[in-house]
Every structure is written in structure tokens, then in C-alpha cells.
Amino acid sequence: MGSDDAKPGNVSDAINAAANLAKAVPIYDDALKPIASETGKALGTVGRVVNVCLAPVRGLVWSAEYVENWVETRVSKKLENEPEENIQTPDLAIAGPIIESLKFHGQKPEISEMFASLLASSMMKNKASSTHPSFVDKIRLMSAFDAQVFAYLAKQQTTSTTNIRRKHKVFTGETELYRFCNEDLLTLALGKGHKGDEVFRAVQASIETLVGLGLIVARDDATLTAPQRIKDYEKSEKSDWFSEFVNRGEVNGFTFSLKRSSVLLTQVGQNFSKSVFR
Structure with missing residues (x-):
């Protein structure tokens, strides 16, 4: 040539x-074809139910x-x-x-x-x-929610997050109840249909997924000190998402407190964001 x-x-x-x-x-059609006739006969009703459940999936394949x-x-x-x-x-x-x-x-x-x-x-x-x-x-390897979370983090570059901790009045030590959340991310999770405690857990799980993909670093031991980030911490901590914990007093022997944390993009995450957002 x-x-x-x-x-x-x-x-x-x-x-x-x-x-x-x-x-x-x-x-690879084999993974999505209806259950083979012989298998269907063997499985009977279960096979038919599975086949019906897979029908919408087959329809989504482009x-x-x-x-x-x-x-x-x-x-x-x-x-x-x-x-x-x-x-x-x-x-x-x-x-x-x-x-x-x-x-x-x-x-x-x-x-x-x-x-x-x-x-x-x-x-x-x-x-x-x-x-x-x-x-x-x-x-x-991302869910639609992971993609939204990463888009938010990529725009921020460095993100102020808050951990909710709890301590029992009898047992020593504190434990992390929820980690790496802020009000914007929690609002995203709420918009995805999560409710109650699952809102916090969905954000934490997404952060852990993005950490596993090497796109971000989540730091329990690092607090952002830029003036705008300090304002972000203060605003988030006063929001209903977090203030309800520290204002509820003792619950079943537990008291709650907030700890500032942070999320930063890795170099891979920066390159990735420049490649996937246009």
C-alpha cells in the first residue's frame, strides 16, 4: 500500500x-436467542417464563x-x-x-x-x-448513574464530600455510616428513583465503582482548603441531607457526626473526561 x-x-x-x-x-445471537426447543420442553413453565422475560432484552439490542x-x-x-x-x-x-x-x-x-x-x-x-x-x-462498566456522577465530578475536578459517622454510647470507636456524599450527588441519586438510606448508599457505591475504574481518588483523610470548597462544605453540611443526622440527637444509643472528605480526578480520569465529554 x-x-x-x-x-x-x-x-x-x-x-x-x-x-x-x-x-x-x-x-453474538446465541446469548439472546429463545431457549432451544429441547431445553424448553425440559424446563416447561420455567423456560417459558424466562423466555418471556428475555423478550424485552432482545428488543433492546441495536x-x-x-x-x-x-x-x-x-x-x-x-x-x-x-x-x-x-x-x-x-x-x-x-x-x-x-x-x-x-x-x-x-x-x-x-x-x-x-x-x-x-x-x-x-x-x-x-x-x-x-x-x-x-x-x-x-x-x-458504568451504569447510567455512574456516568452522571462522573460527569459531575469531572466538571468539579476536586469535589468536597461529607462522611456521616456514628458512635455508640457504650462501645468505643466511631464507624462510617455513609461516605463521600454531597447534596448534589444525593440529589442525582434521588432523581434516579433511590429512596431513604439507599440514596446515600447509591452515591457511595458509585464513588467506589469509579475508584475501581481508576478515574478518581476518594480521600477520607484529605479536606479541601480552597475558599470555594470550604463554602461548599458549609453549604452541604447545613442542607437537610446532613443536618438531620447531627440534629436528631441520640438514636438507639448512637450519636452522629460529620467528617469532611474529598474526591479528586486521577490523571487517567482527566484524560478520560476530555475524551468522553464533548
Whole structure:
């Protein structure tokens, strides 16, 4: 192949090349096909129930043609202001897994938009070097709520969070009841349908997931000292989310207190955020 053949084409050619991968990446139908007839006979009613329950899942899988059209539309939109000379054919190690993932995760807008932005970033000459193939798996392992939480944290870069601690009047030592929450994150969880204690637990679980993905560092022992962050602590601690704990007094022998903590983006998290948010 000559040197000219290796050069990327114009913007539409590069986008179409990425979109056309949808036809080349197979959907593994075996995992989603109805239960085989012999198995269905053996399982009887249970098999039929499972089959009915899986039917909506099968309907959510995007076809290759749908993925192709969606990618072409969304990536074109994200690259519409880029100079043509800055557009290149994406790395197959990034584009291929994205196409495959969209078939199964595309119906979640928070996730599909991150995939589209990541693909667009991999096609930009000035951003491709910081767009790592592992970013595909990081998106794939996120829930829609995780994506929202990370979007908030990425915008903040450093985030003031609060831990709720409790101490028993008889037993020594304090324990952490909930960790790494603030009122904005709790409001996000409430909007996702979580209620009661699950609001706090959902935020903590999402923070732990993002820590596991290497995107953030959550620090129990670090308090942010910038003036704006101190104001954030004070505002959050006065909110109903936290004040109700410290104002409730003793409950079943427990008293409650607040401890300031923080969440920071890692370098990987910074690169990731620049690649997936456009």
C-alpha cells in the first residue's frame, strides 16, 4: 500500500469507515436467542417464563444497521466544527469495541453519548494520543448513574464530600455510616428513583465503582482548603441531607457526626473526561 493509501480521507469518509464497522462486528445471537426447543420442553413453565422475560432484552439490542446510522449521525455532529485535516480514521482497537458495545448499551443515552464522544476523540489528530483503548471498557462498566456522577465530578475536578459517622454510647470507636456524599450527588441519586438510606448508599457505591475504574481518588483523610470548597462544605453540611443526622440527637444509643472528605480526578480520569465529554 502506498503512502497515499494510508492517509485518511475526508471527514465523511472517516466517519463512514467507523460506522461501517457495525457490519463487521458480529452480534453474538446465541446469548439472546429463545431457549432451544429441547431445553424448553425440559424446563416447561420455567423456560417459558424466562423466555418471556428475555423478550424485552432482545428488543433492546441495536442492529448493525441501526448502529451504523446512529454512529454516522452522532459522530458527524460532534465533529462538525473540526477542520477536515484534523480528522483521521480511528484506531480499530477503540472503534471496534465501541461498535460492539453500542449494540448492547446504546439504549442508555448517558452511556451511548460517551461512546460517541470517545469515538469522535479517537478520530481527532490532536486528541487521539490521549484516547486510550481501555476507556471503552471503563464506559462499558458504568451504569447510567455512574456516568452522571462522573460527569459531575469531572466538571468539579476536586469535589468536597461529607462522611456521616456514628458512635455508640457504650462501645468505643466511631464507624462510617455513609461516605463521600454531597447534596448534589444525593440529589442525582434521588432523581434516579433511590429512596431513604439507599440514596446515600447509591452515591457511595458509585464513588467506589469509579475508584475501581481508576478515574478518581476518594480521600477520607484529605479536606479541601480552597475558599470555594470550604463554602461548599458549609453549604452541604447545613442542607437537610446532613443536618438531620447531627440534629436528631441520640438514636438507639448512637450519636452522629460529620467528617469532611474529598474526591479528586486521577490523571487517567482527566484524560478520560476530555475524551468522553464533548
